[in-house]
Amino acid sequence: MKRAAALVAAVVLAAALPACSSSRGATADDTLVVALPAPPESLNPAHNGSGAQGIVHWLSYEPLIRAKSDGSFAPALATEWGYVGTGNTEFAMTIRDGVDYADGTRVEVAHVVDTIKYYLGSPGPMKPFLTGITDVTASGRQVTVKLSTPNPILPYVFSQLVNWGDVISPAGLSMPDRLTTQTFGAGPYTLDTATTVAGDHYTFVKNAHYWNPSAQRFAKVVVRVIPDPNTATQALASGQVDVNLNATATLADQARGMGARVLEGNPGVLALYLVDRAGETTPAMGDVRVRQALNHAVDRAAIAKALGAGFSPVGQIAADGTDGYDPALESRYPYDPDKARSLLGGEVRFDLVDLLTFGMNTASQAVSAQLAKVGVTATIHTDGNDLNRFVADLTSREFAAVTFRLNTPLFASALFNITGTTSPLNPFQSRDPEVEAAFHALASAPAEGQEAAAKAFNRVVVEKAWFLPVATVQNYAFAKGVANLGEFAPNGALDVLDWAPEAGR
Numbered sequence: 001m002k003r004a005a006a007l008v009a010a011v012v013l014a015a016a017l018p019a020c021s022s023s024r025g026a027t028a029d030d031t032l033v034v035a036l037p038a039p040p041e042s043l044n045p046a047h048n049g050s051g052a053q054g055i056v057h058w059l060s061y062e063p064l065i066r067a068k069s070d071g072s073f074a075p076a077l078a079t080e081w082g083y084v085g086t087g088n089t090e091f092a093m094t095i096r097d098g099v100d101y102a103d104g105t106r107v108e109v110a111h112v113v114d115t116i117k118y119y120l121g122s123p124g125p126m127k128p129f130l131t132g133i134t135d136v137t138a139s140g141r142q143v144t145v146k147l148s149t150p151n152p153i154l155p156y157v158f159s160q161l162v163n164w165g166d167v168i169s170p171a172g173l174s175m176p177d178r179l180t181t182q183t184f185g186a187g188p189y190t191l192d193t194a195t196t197v198a199g200d201h202y203t204f205v206k207n208a209h210y211w212n213p214s215a216q217r218f219a220k221v222v223v224r225v226i227p228d229p230n231t232a233t234q235a236l237a238s239g240q241v242d243v244n245l246n247a248t249a250t251l252a253d254q255a256r257g258m259g260a261r262v263l264e265g266n267p268g269v270l271a272l273y274l275v276d277r278a279g280e281t282t283p284a285m286g287d288v289r290v291r292q293a294l295n296h297a298v299d300r301a302a303i304a305k306a307l308g309a310g311f312s313p314v315g316q317i318a319a320d321g322t323d324g325y326d327p328a329l330e331s332r333y334p335y336d337p338d339k340a341r342s343l344l345g346g347e348v349r350f351d352l353v354d355l356l357t358f359g360m361n362t363a364s365q366a367v368s369a370q371l372a373k374v375g376v377t378a379t380i381h382t383d384g385n386d387l388n389r390f391v392a393d394l395t396s397r398e399f400a401a402v403t404f405r406l407n408t409p410l411f412a413s414a415l416f417n418i419t420g421t422t423s424p425l426n427p428f429q430s431r432d433p434e435v436e437a438a439f440h441a442l443a444s445a446p447a448e449g450q451e452a453a454a455k456a457f458n459r460v461v462v463e464k465a466w467f468l469p470v471a472t473v474q475n476y477a478f479a480k481g482v483a484n485l486g487e488f489a490p491n492g493a494l495d496v497l498d499w500a501p502e503a504g505r
Helices: 051-060 109-120 170-174 176-180 229-238 249-257 288-296 300-307 327-331 337-344 357-372 387-395 410-417 433-444 447-464
Strands: 031-036 065-067 073-075 078-083 090-095 133-139 142-147 189-191 201-206 220-225 261-273 311-313 348-354 376-382 401-406 467-479
Touching (some): 031 051, 031 229, 051 220, 073 078, 109 170, 170 176, 229 249, 249 261, 288 467, 348 357, 348 387, 357 401, 410 433
Parallel strands (some): 031 220, 348 401
Antiparallel strands (some): 065 073, 133 142, 189 201, 261 401, 261 467, 311 467
16 A cells, blocks of 8 residues: 555666576475565665565564455454544554564563654655554553544554554664664564665564464565566576566466466556646646546546556546445546547646556556547656656656556545645645545544445545546466465455465475
């Protein structure tokens, strides 16, 4: 939903899965094998991103609050939580008693405070979600988080979706360098370093001290990195993989044909982030009329059709079905090349950086071709699937735009790429009084007023043309032999701990 790019950093897999038979019998029935498109950015929760790569932490760390696939939240290490008073500037959690880490030591309330403070002091890519936190204290079983600026999504922030709810043991906090190669959580599984090869596969075995053993439905979980979606789907068909998280719309029918269950949903918005909004490196981009012209120059319907199954045109940063989506905004920038030329007033050139993942580069190429028709030259620089290089390019401030996809709640998205001054997706630290006022209204709104405030914020961002939205793209997961997959709801999570071996597997 986390660090520069949150979804993927890819390391090329050496062409084949580790040796195993193509039959289901080669994989023990009590072992779950999951395919990822790329390795996690880090095993350290402070430095890892969001999205499917977070599964390595969903398995090994117990979050304070557990996000469910239907968008709701359930108790985990915290049994109760909520805002204190009004304005969303104080948040309290009651911590469960009687829970042990995988090393057998007891989880203490003080460790929750120490963990959150560690995250506050660590420069990870998801740090924008901690914006405003000024103090964390404990009294009895209660932890209180205080903020200087309101944050209405702390249940989301302290869930497994953003990592900041993942409580780290004192052994891990005392030597943070070890967090990159080992796990130090209280989750249902722990990393087996002897049978793990970083960047290729990660093996997790049961935590004998887990507080809720009924959730340990598999004796072992193996997470394999399979960068090619076709290879991942073939591995699912042959029984080498049980759940494929490198799934795409174009392979959905093939997956169904092999008897797989297909989850579809949790759409993300694929867009050009027009990040140089003050025109520091590309002066023309600092003119709102130019940014609006870019929006008028793009035929979103044609691009979405060309991108293929699973893509739909969109004119705003919030996807249909998510908070803040406003159908009226879809008509704000109709495809109108003549109007685009009029607003531009002359030739414009800018540099764009992107990744190959999830259609980003394909979208860049399509948008660039259409912009060229109205006198705009977008020079594309592609970092392949190298997220670390991508982050470095973003923070270099050499690029006026970046093509990316996020599927997070609107306020989280705003923290991550609009107002968050520490986010790689806001490298120029854009400021605008109207955007900031709308953001503050959203941040401080009571629960019953958050949807209206989200729509108001969305309208301001669309009017300012801070983005060039292109298409929404659905997330997919394919599975065989696994029950209780749940759903793929907007702003939801994959309920990995609900997954179980299918009867007769």
